[in-house]
Amino acid sequence: MxxxxxxxxxxxxAQMERLGDEALSDDEIDKEAKRADAIVSVAEQIIKNADLQLKAATLLAGHGYHFAPHLSNIAPSAERKALAQGDGK
Structure with missing residues (x-):
């Protein structure tokens, strides 16, 4: 993925458009509202994850790449090794 x-x-x-569909019945609106709640919940987690990645990148950019080996979730191990050695992007 x-x-x-x-x-x-x-x-x-797209979810906003579905919620704004004036042809929806009350039951369909309720179904779309529940779906929207689920989408928002997942979206919040995705956004938090992206924010964490941005903070890690900011830390690396501001303080050097010697921290890279300790930040195992921001880059694949080969890339972390290259960053720590100063060969990074």
Whole structure:
């Protein structure tokens, strides 16, 4: 799965369009509202994860890449090793 934050944006706007459909019955509106709640819940977690990754990148950019080996979740191990050796991007 190769989703991007732009895909999340598309999903959120698509859900807004479904919620704004004036042809929906009361039951369909309730169903879409529950679906929207679930989408928002997942979206919040995705956004928190992206924020954490941004903070890690900011830490590395501001304080050097010698921290990279200790940040195991921001880059694959080969990339972390290269970053720690100063060969990173």
């Amino acid at each position: 190769k989703n991007k934050l732009s895909d999340l944006n598309d999903h959120l706007f």
